[in-house]
Every structure is written in C-alpha cells, then in structure tokens.
Amino acid sequence: MKVTYPVIFTDVDTNILIEIPDLGILTEANEEGRPKGSIADAITMARDAIGLSCIEAEDDGKEVVHPSEIKDIDVSKGTFFEDGTGIVSLVDVDLSVYRRMLDNKMVRRNVTLPNWLNQEAEKSHINVSKVLQEALMARLGVSR
Secondary structure: OEEEEEEEEEEEOOEEEEEEHHHOEEEEEOOOOOOOOOHHHHHHHHHHHHHHHHHHHHHOOOOOOOOOOHHHOOHHHOOOHHHOEEEEEEEEEEHHHHHHHHOOOOOOOOOOOOHHHHHHHHHOOOOHHHHHHHHHHHHHOOOO
C-alpha cells in the first residue's frame, strides 16, 4: 500500500523543521558536518516518520490515518510557523517496500535436499540459504 501525506517543511537557521499534521509528528533535518540541513534530508526524515507511524498502526491493528488534501493544510497554523519560512509538500511512502527494508530479521527454515545435491553445493562452495533467498525473491517478484 502506498500512502501520501502533506508535510510542512520550515526553514530555520541550520535546520529544516518537519511537521506531519495528520500523524501528529514533529521532527527535523540537520545534516551533520554541513552548515544547514538539506531538503533531501528533510524528505527522507519525513518519509521515515510516515513509514514508521503507519507500520506501527498496522501492526497494532489500527487503521492508517487518512491523509488530508494538500490544499487543506495551512502553513500559518503549523507548529513552526513563527520560527521560519514554511512550505507544504507531499511525501509518499510505499509501506510494503518500507516494511521489507525494516524487517531483515532472519528466520530459520528447515529445508530438505537430496544428499547428492547438498554434496554438490558444498563442493562448489554454494551458500544454499542465499540461493534460496534469491530464488524466492525472483519467484515472488519482490526485492529488498
């Protein structure tokens, strides 16, 4: 499922302050070692915040909050309005892709192979787990 939320980005000194009104999220972007956070960093931070919030809601059995229309977001009512210059933009997240990116915990599966095939794989120094992962991703049409 793909979601798209309006986000308020407020340019303040060395930071870009980020507000996602529909989700009640406040965060910021400030790239270490640079005099100012970049908008690319801010979008990445917003995408992470949206992804985590929506996945948490799904995992808790709650509905993902329906996003507002961008035209309904008033920068002057934003939390950081008096701190700097704000703009509203849309940020999208593919929750299926985001979930796969976060969930890299390995699980042990018992696989049965003919002995001769296992011996051939060992002789060739083939990582059977890796081959199985690649084959499953190809068969399912998914990637990390």
